[in-house]
Amino acid sequence: MLKQFKQFIVDTVGLMITGSRIYYAWVAFLLLLIVLGAVAYAGQLNDGLIVTQMRDQVSWGFYIGNFTFLVGVAAASIMLVIPAYIYDWGPIKEITILGEMLAVTALIMCLGFVMVDIGRPDRFWHIMPLVGHLNWPQSMLAWDVIVLNLYLLLNWFVVTYLLFSAYLEKHYKKALVLPLVLLSIPMAISIHTVTAYLYNGLAARPFWNSAILAPRFLASAFCSGPAVLLILLQVLRKTTRLKITDEAIFKIAELMSYTMGFNLFLTAAESFKELYSGTEHMVYFQYLLFGVEKNGVHYNTLVPYAWASILTGFVAFLLFLIPKTRTNWTTLNIGCVLIYSSVYIEKGMGLIIPGLTPDALGEMYVYRPSFTEIAVAAGIFSLGALVFTIMLKAAVPMMLGEFTISKGRKGVDHPETDPA
Amino acid sequence: MTDLNLTQAPDDCATGSSCGSRREFLGTAVASVAMALTGCGKLTKEEFLQNHFKQLSKTEIETIISRLESEYKAKYHKDVKVGVEPALPGVIFGYALDLSRCIGCRRCVHACVKENNQSREPEVQWIRVLEMEKEEGVNLQHSEQYYNPEEVPREGHFYMPVQCQQCKKPPCVKVCPVGATWKEKDGIVVVDYNWCIGCRYCMAACPYGARHFNWGEPHLKDADVNPATHYLGNRPRPKGVVEKCTFCIQRTRKGLYPACVEICPTGSRKFGNLLDPKSEIRQVLETKRVFKFKEELNTQPNFFYFYGV
């Protein structure tokens, strides 16, 4: 067994490092961005987080915004798991593994963003249970560490096991996979709920201290993550021999439209509560949507982004809801891009910044990410893209049954089957 | 390929390899990575492996103190003493601030900076003085902390200094993922600067903006170093950790007033033991009408504001 697994690893790596010219070009491009990010991060290690534009007043920024967004993307794999396993819907079942791979990628990026955000990365071992001292169950961050790593472990295990079984030309043990996959549903919900609770539990930040923050997180996660998948599925259909029916794609889109509608409703509910009651806590929403004035200075940096996010979210919702536009490939893909951007803006600029501006003592500090932050983030996103690319590179031939322990590389060295 | 190393190390540990059981091995193996992660390569193995303060034995503490003192001596060319005085028995510190008498002169801010070995460049200040409008009362949306008139107090304004309130139910203690901050028996909320990982969750949790982060390498001139320090208080801090007012723990645990209390020219600051019925702080609580800042958040601060006149 172990010998076969060793062979599996060797072959997987072999698949990952060989490919077409386009593949090499893409990987090289990603590696370049990763190196750029690494260089920027080295500067940050040397000088400290002062190279970012985060200061005491806005102590979380671009890194944590991206982290929050990516946790949502990771949770989105259940949009495939639920129809596939709960409703036993064939067309999606074959491709659930792709959602799980996306989850693994997103979680690796999440961990990356956390590592670059903390002031003492050399002390990361302090947060490990048993080795360090984890303040569980009091600290929501402690919970987040546990559930994120468990979810990563779960997905990584399921993906590896499924591919290994395909590699050995054996059918995977349903009794092993099914419970784990079903477990991934509440776990996916838990990772984004715990991340939401991180913010939710802070009475000091009224913008976050709202009961519907966790439902909002879930709704926006289920809109954005699958958008990546939809585009990916179309790409894979064209470039590999993976069979993905139109039905499957449209079904996912339909489910997304319901979550988008729910997301818009929750946003409206939140806005109503703040703006209608009109208490002092309204100032955060005001800053986000209309800008505020303090001591004669006008602060309205976030306003265009906030409205762009709402507008794109609304348009995407319509495009996905109306069957005609949902089943039209152009409008569907436009919708995907729109909803992804909408949620990305909402989780970064629409969540972190207004939560911390004005700060606890009413000060207005306008935060904009510095070049270092953008470079490091680009590096981490490229790392994620690279991980996802090489995973797909190895996984797709195995999923198609073209690359197994017996067929080896012969089944895969065929130009049409090489994924881009 | 530093990034790849970084993102792979936590994964390896998460999949349940032997790292959970052999800390020494982990320490030596990862210490080199960690040294790179501090950027300046000055991290010693002892510092890297140092455990949480509350889990240290007496001898371990003594070793750490002597190591710190020799490090400070080498860095600042001064005999810096690091104390570990525990809380005095039967003491819970309370603080009262007279808003009718504060004139916003900021002498408390700078006395604190001098006493507590804050970084001067960038300057970290543990006290923030807010200029408020008399008409609006305590209203943060009508406050200004960058006021700089020729003379204070300015007509129609009053002043409200804010520092760590040493809450009885501190939200910062609740959220710290590694337990690097906790509340001592005498009520002071302290930080173990050698355990803090710099995630800044506590800063998001604090409703008073009382916690401050060392974004860059703290710069402190030798001449500015106050050599009488406490491990949990004013010893010079490293980059990348959180710090805050500790009611001058190095002074108050020896019976002295905090620096801000002593320097205030108008006598607006009152300090003492809440458990002593004859203390000044108890006198204030009993004869004046005090209020707590952001009381509705139920943090139950040990810091009280009142209007003396």
Add this chain to the structure above:
Amino acid sequence: MTMRLFRFAGLMLLLALPAFANPPGKKAEASAQEGLQVPGPPFSEGVFPCSSCHDGKSLPVDTKRRELAMHSEIVLQHGPESRWCLDCHDAQKRDRLHLASGAPVDFTSSYQLCGQCHGDKFRDWRVGIHGKRTGSWNGAKQYLLCVHCHDPHAPRFKHLKPMPAPARPEAIQVWKGGAR
């Protein structure tokens, strides 16, 4: 090194000076009446003892309220409509003050005189919650006389020049002065 020390000492002096509106006297004297340790009153140079001029022989005692020939630098802003110098200063024994009842009060216990009208402040001051106090919260503390902060002739607390405002977060950048 010496220049740094000089600059440091100068800075310390500069910062220490505004701490007291009026610097305390030379030594703490036990006030006979209350038993409270307070430093001596902050007399202007050479003005005490008053009896060096007001010896009862060279200057006639005139209790009529009028514009004085000497002490013109003192501008009375302490309820000038209803009181003047001799309401506090004793006309017969110039080295002392007197209460409303006529009872004499030493300059070292002038708080008793202030406390006559400002009873609430006096009560607070006695238990230590009015005015600046230094020392130990659990031990010996140093009081100041009222007059150390409040000029008895113009008692309203003087305005001060504020110390510098904090750096704005936008202004905080990496220190380019070189590594430590």
